[in-house]
Amino acid sequence: MPNNAATAAARLSTAPMMDWTDRHCRYFMRLISPDILLYTDMLTSAALVQGQGTRLLAFDPREHPVALQLGGSDRAELAKAAEMGQKAGFDEINLNVGCPSDRVQSGRFGACLMAEPHLVANCVASMRESVDVPVTVKSRIGIDERDDYEFLLRFVDVVAGAGCETFVVHARKAILSGLSPKQNREIPPLVYERVWELKKDRPALNIIVNGGIRSCDEVETHLNHVDGAMLGREAYHNPYLLAHLQQRFFPRSLSLPSREEIVVEMLPYIAAQLASGERLHHITRHMLGLYCGQPGARRWRRFLSENAVRPGAGVEIVTDSLRQLPAVA
DSSP states (O other): OOOHHHHHHTTEEEOOOTTTSOHHHHHHHHHHOSSSBEEOOOEEHHHIIIIIHHHHTOOOGGGOSEEEEEEOOOHHHHHHHHHHHHHHTOSEEEEEEOOOOHHHHHTTOSGGGGGOHHHHHHHHHHHHHHOSSOEEEEEESOBTTBOSHHHHHHHHHHHHTTTOOEEEEESSOBOSSSSOHHHHTTSSOOOHHHHHHHHHHOTTSEEEEESSOOSHHHHHHHHTTSSEEEEOHHHHHSTTHHHHHHHHHSSSOOOOOOHHHHHHHHHHHHHHHHHTTOOHHHHHGGGTTTTTTSTTHHHHHHHHHHHHTSTTOOTHHHHHHHTTSOTTO
16 A cells, blocks of 8 residues: 555655664754655664664654665565654655675675665565555665676566556666775766666666766756656755755645754754753754855864864754854855
8 A cells, every 4th residue: 555645755765874864854854845755764673673763763753754774684574664663653664675785795685686686575575465665675786797687687577576656777787896885876887878777678667766866957857767766865964955855856846945944943843852852963964064155164064073073062063053144054
């Protein structure tokens, strides 16, 4: 049973980014764009099932639509984790078959699973049996020397046979040894045409492209070929881009909020989190890029970075950071 909120929002989404797209980041991004689909950073099925679910799955209802990304390869464990995710209120469950880091491979999940499409299909089937929300897969276009189109097509066909209808494809192959995760995001070339071809050959599937997308115009180009676009580090380092994407690609007509309005709207959330024992810099680290490219951006980042880490730092640090900006910002 498809979830309408997640399905509609999937046209544009933010990527799951380990250690970055936590609940504070997602709340902040939601204030900038009401409709873009947000993803958690990857959570392992083992961590959820073995007792950390309540803490790791916590999120604010205002984050909807929001998808939970899982890492794992044990079908029973993934099914249980997916069930926990649905119970927690997530709008979609996504399986990570794209992360190339060594510690992910050592747990037999991430991009190395592209070499085992039938295992991925079995995991997807088990997850779909346990939840009603969509179960989706995020992958690369290939791994190591297995990066031809036929390899990608076979992987997608096998997994689609288990009922997966949506594939988010990072348009780079993953190098499973010799490159760091950062290098894997930069060195293998982007081959967008491979993802476009996949949509052309499998029109019944929802195909979403990811990797290196940095502007509204680039999103427009991709939407001429595929069903959706996912933005990662550009959305994090330049989050106000989400406001432009919201205005351009979603049907409801919204005026662009000012950056200061976004900060002011964030203040009650920050105050509530501080009252519950959270540290200020755990929240404000996600806000550093808000003034990217604007006059005073460096002063904003520096003041917030240097002062939010101080013991007992309160919400006034954020309002003081606004005072560092020139009036034109």
